[in-house]
Amino acid sequence: MSTKVIIRPLVLALTLGLVLSPGAAGAQPTDYTLNVDSAGRGASIDRTMYGVFFEDINRAADGGLYAELVQNRSFEYDPADNASYNGLTSWAPTGGAGSVQVVDDDGRMNERNRRYLRMDLRGEYGIANAGYNSGIRVESGKLYDFSVWARTDGMPLTATVTDPAGQALADPLRIQVRGDRWTKYTGTIRARQTSTTGRLTLKASGTGTLRLDMVSLFPRDTYKNRPNGMRADLAEKIAALKPGFVRFPGGCLVNTGSHYGYEAPNWERKRSYQWKDTVGPVEQRATNANFWGYNQSYGIGYYEYFQFAEDIGAMPLPVVPALVTGCGQNRATDDPALLQRHIQDTLDLIEFANGPVTSTWGRKRAEMGHPAPFNLTHIGVGNEENLPNEFFARFVEFREAIEARYPAITVISNSGPDDTGVTFDRLWELNRADKVAMVDEHYYNSPQWFLQNNQRYDSYDRNGPKVFLGEYASQDNRFYNALTEAAYMTGLERNADVVKLASYAPLLANTDYVQWRPDMIWFNNHTSWGSTSYETQKLFMTNVGNHVVPSKASATPTTVAPISGAIGLSTWATSASYDDVKITSADGTSLFTEDFSGTDARWTKSGRGSWAVVDGAYVQSDQAAENTMVTAGDPAWSDYDLNVKATKLAGREGFLIAFGVKDTGNYYWWNLGGWNNTQSAVEKAVGGGKETLIPNGTTIDTGRQYDVRISVRGRQVELFLDGQRWGGFTDDKVAEPFRQVVTRDTRTGELIVKVVNAQNADARTRIDLGRNVHVGSTARVTTLQGQPDDVNTAYTQPIRPRESRFTGVANTFTYTFPANSVTFLRIQARERN
The missing domain is CATH 2.60.120 (Jelly Rolls)
Incomplete structure (x- = not known):
């Protein structure tokens, strides 16, 4: 797994042995030329080219995008999830006359939600939930929807939000629990004070036994006000990217787990991710041990993923397990019946997404609130498998079954966990030979690699499988990393006829639960912010253009030194x-x-x-x-x-x-x-x-x-x-810091000149747009600029877009791109008659 790395660009240049001139801060500008065939047309760029990849890593779901404020709401936490867990993790007694224990017996609510809380009272007694991070965030005047499943022989229950000392932060909600059958009780809590350290406190009084399960507290203001919905600020930041697709639910989450079946014990821990576990009423969904070391509730399930993709105008792109493990594991199922079950599950998933309400799974979708289809067009099978032959044999069975039933669905294969190597080469050989439609590539590399490999896709077969770059990132969150990623993205766009989909990864990270970095969006329980990579991704994703315009730039002078x-x-x-x-x-x-x-x-x-x-x-x-x-x-x-x-x-x-x-x-x-x-x-x-x-x-x-x-x-x-x-x-590849691509926005009639200058010297550039176009004299300019070591945090975001105008545009003009910057020039240009 990745650890935090610190990139020092000056050290980097020396280490390369291919020293780029100039490289020191305050250096004289470097002169470049950029020639654009403004009337020419390169590869078309699909609207869906750039998207986002969501995986429940770094507490991205529970405690993150999923707006639920209560941790361990159904008392299902277990040492199998994490050695420090038990059924009362995140809960604590508040005192009084009574006792509490987590029970797994015939009195449970249902077979999937096996555990519940038993409170034996001899007067007043209570428990409190600490939520995530430092506590539960509430904001004065805001409403919070409370719900609980309970049963008793008759007992009052009070729910409120308090500070850690027990002082009330909200008006109390009083509920009379009646009857010894599981019943859902709901109500609204209004916060009186703002706090980031709140506790959801439940108190009961009387003598007897009170049983509780699925204790929930949601902010009323979820994204698009959906019940069981998404945390608004995180969803809004994702939506602001205008992603063309959402890949979900992983990642390593997809193809790992102790087994792949449904056999008894029915809810054994560490199962693989199976979509049918995640749909239906939330109180009937299983929980599972997350690959990344915690419990996942499946409160965000496949229905919610599809709904979220629709809400942000993105194409849904689910990934299903191929019954071959990846992510450092090497195991393949040899059970034909189990393989066929998972293939059928995948066919059922497509029916759930697209089927009519008269079909079995289309009816389930409608019952959940969405009669119309979700218009699924792509599905991935497998993720980073290390056994290429075993994976591909199973992939072929999945693909044949899907294409026989749903020929319009694009079935995506993959190339393993890295950008090169034995597994990569073998999988590409198999994918090409079998004429696979699209191959998912993943890689996390140094900033140098991204500067050196801008031409990676120039040599790919234009008639072979298309590329889905499903996971990539430079290995830190400093601005220099974002600059090198941006430089690389110019090569992705130039090759948009090969690279059809691309998504930075991972998407989200809770600052108190980090399993992987870098990450695009960071958050805690009360705020969120985009990393420097978020800002570069957003700039590219919201300024794509409809097609590439041919262009060529000069290179940076280099000096070769030995290793x-x-x-x-x-x-x-x-x-x-x-x-x-x-x-x-x-x-x-x-x-x-x-x-x-x-x-x-x-x-x-x-x-x-x-x-x-x-x-x-x-x-x-x-x-x-x-x-x-x-x-x-x-x-x-x-x-x-x-x-x-x-x-x-x-x-x-x-x-x-x-x-x-x-x-x-x-x-x-x-x-x-x-x-x-x-x-x-x-x-x-x-x-x-x-x-x-x-x-x-x-x-x-x-x-x-x-x-x-x-x-x-x-x-x-x-x-x-x-x-x-x-x-x-x-080792003679040059880490070229000056990269560019030009695209055309046919709706606005603009050329979008995109230039990355990932060095400590300004790039004084003579831009020639050719004589075949009329150009406007003013360009709209968006610039990201900063120091290479700049990091966006909760307290300061030094890397943010700056909007300006440049009035010196002509068919040939000079523009100086600042040191360590990404610059987009939008220039009106139309062909001469």
Whole structure:
């Protein structure tokens, strides 16, 4: 999983070895040319090109987009969800004469909602719920809809919102619970004060037993005022992007879980995500252990996802499990009946979305409040599977069944968890051979990768499968990351005939429950804000245009320097032993030798892992520690050979040999036996973010000593394992900071000139629009500009769009794009007669 990384652009330029001139703050402007064939026409851009990807990660649903304020409302939390959980998580007694316990017995409300709260009273007694973050947010004067399912032999119940000390923040709501059958009671609570630390407090009085379940508190003001609806500020930020589609419900959430069936025990924890669990009355929906380490209520279910997509004018794009695990797991079902059940479930899902009200699942949709179809056109099968052959065999069965019943539905395959590698290559081979309509690609890479790979899709087969870039991001939330993503997006638009859909990921992150970063929108229980990437995504998504206009820009001058750096040894969830380290220069001079006959005084430790000299070898013995790198040598070394003997002792993976080490965030390493010892690769880290340079299927045997040699010459590297050449590469891609694309908005008659300048120098640019168009003299300008390390937070958003006018437009004119900026120029242009 990703950790927070800090990108320093000046360090980045030096680390590349391909230094872009100029790069220092306050540098003289760099001169560029941009030639536009204004009367020309490139690829058409679909309205749905840019969308959003929603996954319940970082508490994106419960405690996030789902407006429910009560955590663990049905008392279903369990240690299977999280080791710290129990049935009373987020609840606490408020004192009085009584006792409380969570019960799972025949008195339950239904088979899916198995647990409930039993209160035995001998007077007045109460419990309080702390919600999410620091508590429940209420705002003075606002209304909150309360509901509870209860049964008793007759007892009054009071609900209100208090502060942590028990002082009332709202008018009390009094309910008389009558009868020993489960009954839903509702009412409205009006807040008298504003607070972010509120508690929903329930008090009962009398003698006897009160049973409670599905305790709920919703703000009246949900998005579009829908009951069981979405948190307004988060939904509004998503809607403001004007997304063309919503991909849901994941992600790794889709194709992971302890099993895929419905067999008894019917609601075993850690089931895969199955859409039928998520529809119908909320009190009858299951809860589940979330892949990301918490409980998910399914309060946002498939109906709500479809409804939300419709509300924001987006195409719904659900993803269903293919019965092959992904996201670091490697398992495929061998049960034909189970596979057929899931295929039928997928057919039923399409009927739920599109079927007439006379059909079984169309009637269910209508009963939930939406008689009209949701107009589903695309569906994804699977997500980041690591077993390409097994996945594809099952995908084909899904596709054949869907196309036989619903030939108009586009069925989307995928290419695994990365932008390259053995799995990626094999899946693309299978997808092309079988003429799959669309392939979902995912990758999270360093800012450098995004600057280097702008032409990634230029060489894709125009007649092959189309690309759905379902997940991508640069590995931090600083403005420099957003700039490099924006630079990359110019390449996506230029290739809009191949890249038909694209979505940054993940979408949401609650600041107190973060499993992954970077993220597009951040929030707590009372406010939300867009990251710097949100602002760049929004600028592109709301200024797409109808088609590409051919254009060409000059490049930034570069200076080539050799790969240089110290060396390192590391492990990842593995114990390993190293010996006989030798560094020799290209002319044969010995630079460094280490046989570990003494101490490890020449090695610098990171503080991770347990390193010690043992019997003349250097041993890392902690099998749980990750990235335990120790380093030695001179960061200025270049043109050298590294020799080392390495042995895996125990653990999940193999060993890692680093070279070209500048510091802890900037290096190359040869990862032998990585990814749970399923493959090997050379990876390059820049600013802490890694990318894969060359993958290979090599695995590592425990207890066997391997001879490793790495030869570095200039920017060329060759790698040898046990005397045999394993592979090699030349790291000579240029991280071009000046990128552009031009599109046309046929509705307004404007050219949209989109320029990204991801460097610390202004870009003085001569723009030639050609002689075949009449142009207006004034351009509408939108600019995002800031420092590379700028971060948007709850308290300050330095990266925001600035609107202005530029009055010097002509067929040929000069515009200076500021350092570290994204600029959109909207220029009126019509063809000459």
